[in-house]
Amino acid sequence: MTTRSGSAKYEGLGRDGKGHVSTQSGVLSDSPYGFNTRFEDAPGTNPEELIAAAHASCFTMALSFALAKAGYSTGTLATTAKVTLDKDGDGFAITRSDLTLTGKVDGIAADEFATIAADAKANCPVSKVLNAEITLTHALD
Template identity: 80%
Template sequence: MTTRSASAKYEGLGKAGKGHVSLQSGVLTDQFYGFNTRFADEPGTNPEELIAAAHASCFTMALSFALAQAGYSDGTLETTAKVKLEQDGPGFKITRSDLVLTASVPGIEADEFEKIAGEAKAGCPISKVLNAEITLEHTLNG
């Protein structure tokens, strides 16, 4: 149905290497990434941050559509995703993505919201592609 793309270039090897990532949309073009943007606080991006952005936006959109399908027409959803990278033998593995949601949906009961949010978490395409634990903590503001 839809194909999206991104590209990455890495010049030099290991810690000394410097990478640049670009998105098909042009929102990121030659955005710097490297060892220090991934494991230290150097300005730039990193793969885990990009996955966190993808997961937060995908889940939030899935929940928005599920709430609309359930008959709700107004609300605000704000999600943060925290993607955890851990040592895995000689390499690394993303072990979890923790979604933290703050929502305001007038007229919804807490149990219905929790059910719809849980289904959106499980059904969002990024959740499906991640081979990691995915948690959801939410606050529903009345």
């Protein structure tokens, strides 16, 4: 079993508050976040961006391992995830994660690539934890 951690601190309340987020690995260390990084374009990060990065990386790694298991040994995969935050009553909800994948895998047929990619989308751990619509668009070079 693997356990990873992240932490957040928020000083002040509401729009005037300023937050900092850190990860166990130290990749993020007191990185700023808050209303202005979430709903405006201020420097820093936000939860949706972090979820998008987590989903893109998890899916891409799951697909890489699935392709290797299917016997493929060379290729390149690049995924972008776009996470949508929508108004939900008085609050907000993450309603979808749209994955866009471009791949180059030597010797694979398009239909086999689509099948393996769809399985990776459904079964990567981050896809399983998200309670949102998840779409996948893919292309082979």
